[in-house]
Amino acid sequence: MSALGAVEAAGAGGAALFRPLSAEDGEQQPAEIESLCMNCYRNGVTRLLLTRIPFFKEIIVSSFTCESCSWSNTEIQSAGRIQEQGVRCALAVASRQDMDREIVKTDCATIRIPELDFEIPAFSQKGVLTTIEGIIDRAVMGLEQDQPVRRATDKEVASKIDDFISKLKQLKEVHSPFTFIIDDPSGNSFVENPHAPQKDEALVVTYYKRTPQQAAMLGLEEEELDEKPADSAEDLRNEVLQFNTNCPECNAPANTNMKLVQIPHFKEVIIMATNCDSCGHRTNEVKSGGAIEPRGTRITFRITDPSDMTRDILKSETCSVEIPELEFELGMGALGGKFTTLEGLLKDIKDLVERNPFTLGDSSTPSKTEKLQEFIGRLQEIIEGKTKAVFVMDDPAGNSYLQNVYAPEEDPELKVEHYERTFEQNEDLGLNDMKTEGYETAPASGR
Known part of the structure; x- marks a missing residue:
C-alpha cells in the first residue's frame, strides 16, 4: 500500500x-x-x-x-499539494546549534554550500526529515561508499575525494561560518526557525515563480499552460482574432480579421482585414497599438534604387504624404492606415487618383485629364525605379514608420525628425481639450 x-x-x-x-x-x-x-x-x-x-x-x-x-x-x-511558488532558504550557519536545525528536503530540492562549491542535485536523494548535520552525514556516507574501489583503480581521484570529505566533516564543527542553501521549485522544503514566530536574522526565505523548465520537471507544464490568461499579449501576437461586421460596399454580413504585429525597431500595430464573400470587396486597415507620441515625426526618404520599393512602410491614419518632384500632397486621413511596402503605398495613391470621377471621368476637362495623365505617368516611373524622388511622411501623432534596412546603423538616404506639434495639430488630434490629471469631483446638486 x-x-x-x-x-x-x-x-x-x-x-x-x-x-x-x-x-x-x-x-x-x-x-x-x-x-x-x-x-x-x-x-x-x-x-x-x-x-x-x-x-x-x-x-x-x-x-x-x-x-x-x-x-x-x-x-x-x-502531504500537501505543490505550492504556487518555489522556495529558496538560505541559512548563515554560524554556530554548532545551527547544525541541529530540522530540515525538510523533498525529492526535487537542490542543496548547495557555496563555500565548498558543493551541490546535491534534485532527484538524487529521496525526501528526508533530518538536520543540517544529517544532510552533511548523508553526503559523506555517499562519497565514502565507493572509496575502496577508487583507491584501487584511481588513487588520484580517491585522494581528492578524501580531501573533500575531510572538508565536509570540518563543516560540522563550524570553525568558520558557511551558507546552507536549499532550493525547492515545489515550495515544500523547510528550514526550522528556532525563534518562531519571531524573525530569524540568519535565515532568508525567498519565494519565486517557477520557470517553464522547473514546471516541466514537476509535471506541471500542461497545467500551468491551461492557467495562463487567454488575453495575454503573447497570445494576441500568436492569434488572429475574428469578429462579425458588415461589408462597407454591399452591407452584407462579413468577417473582419485582426492581428497584433510587432514591427522591428518600432512598436506594435493592429492589422485589420475584411473580406466580403457576397461582393468580393476586400479592405485592410492598420491601427497603432500604442499611444500618441509626445512629439510628431517627419520622415524624409530619398528614393535612389528600385530595391527601395520593397521597404516596409507604416502609414497611420494621421499621416500626410508628400512627393515634392510631383508637387503632390496626400492629406491626413486619406487612404486610412496602411502597413505595406513603399511600392504598395505608391500604387494605392495611383489607384486613388485614377478612381476620381471628377478628373478622369466624363465630368473632367481635357486640360485636367492631360495633366493628370502626365502625373500618373511620372508616378509610374518612380514606382518602376526609373526616376529618383523624395518621399516625405509627416505624422503629428508620431505613429508612422519607414523601414531602415541598415538598422541599427543609420540609413544615409533616410532622415527622421521629431518636432513639437502646433496648436492646430493638437486640435486635429483632439489633445487640446484632453485632461488626464488634476480631476476634481463636482459637488452634488442640492436639487
Whole structure:
C-alpha cells in the first residue's frame, strides 16, 4: 500500500489525520504496513506517521525496517499539494546549534554550500526529515561508499575525494561560518526557525515563480499552460482574432480579421482585414497599438534604387504624404492606415487618383485629364525605379514608420525628425481639450 493509500484509509475513521508531533501525545501511533524489503526480498515493516511541523505544513514520515537483513530506510513525503511558488532558504550557519536545525528536503530540492562549491542535485536523494548535520552525514556516507574501489583503480581521484570529505566533516564543527542553501521549485522544503514566530536574522526565505523548465520537471507544464490568461499579449501576437461586421460596399454580413504585429525597431500595430464573400470587396486597415507620441515625426526618404520599393512602410491614419518632384500632397486621413511596402503605398495613391470621377471621368476637362495623365505617368516611373524622388511622411501623432534596412546603423538616404506639434495639430488630434490629471469631483446638486 502506498503512503497516500494509507492516508485515505486512516481518514475513513473521521479523526484528525495530521496532528502536531509531541512527545507527550501517547495517542499518536504510527500505522504499520507489511511490505517487501528491496534488499533481501523478504517481508519487512513500514511505519507511517502523519504529522504537522510547527509553522510549516503536513508531512508523511515513513520508516522501513527488515528483521531478516536489518536493512532500514527513512524518507518523507509532502502531504500537501505543490505550492504556487518555489522556495529558496538560505541559512548563515554560524554556530554548532545551527547544525541541529530540522530540515525538510523533498525529492526535487537542490542543496548547495557555496563555500565548498558543493551541490546535491534534485532527484538524487529521496525526501528526508533530518538536520543540517544529517544532510552533511548523508553526503559523506555517499562519497565514502565507493572509496575502496577508487583507491584501487584511481588513487588520484580517491585522494581528492578524501580531501573533500575531510572538508565536509570540518563543516560540522563550524570553525568558520558557511551558507546552507536549499532550493525547492515545489515550495515544500523547510528550514526550522528556532525563534518562531519571531524573525530569524540568519535565515532568508525567498519565494519565486517557477520557470517553464522547473514546471516541466514537476509535471506541471500542461497545467500551468491551461492557467495562463487567454488575453495575454503573447497570445494576441500568436492569434488572429475574428469578429462579425458588415461589408462597407454591399452591407452584407462579413468577417473582419485582426492581428497584433510587432514591427522591428518600432512598436506594435493592429492589422485589420475584411473580406466580403457576397461582393468580393476586400479592405485592410492598420491601427497603432500604442499611444500618441509626445512629439510628431517627419520622415524624409530619398528614393535612389528600385530595391527601395520593397521597404516596409507604416502609414497611420494621421499621416500626410508628400512627393515634392510631383508637387503632390496626400492629406491626413486619406487612404486610412496602411502597413505595406513603399511600392504598395505608391500604387494605392495611383489607384486613388485614377478612381476620381471628377478628373478622369466624363465630368473632367481635357486640360485636367492631360495633366493628370502626365502625373500618373511620372508616378509610374518612380514606382518602376526609373526616376529618383523624395518621399516625405509627416505624422503629428508620431505613429508612422519607414523601414531602415541598415538598422541599427543609420540609413544615409533616410532622415527622421521629431518636432513639437502646433496648436492646430493638437486640435486635429483632439489633445487640446484632453485632461488626464488634476480631476476634481463636482459637488452634488442640492436639487
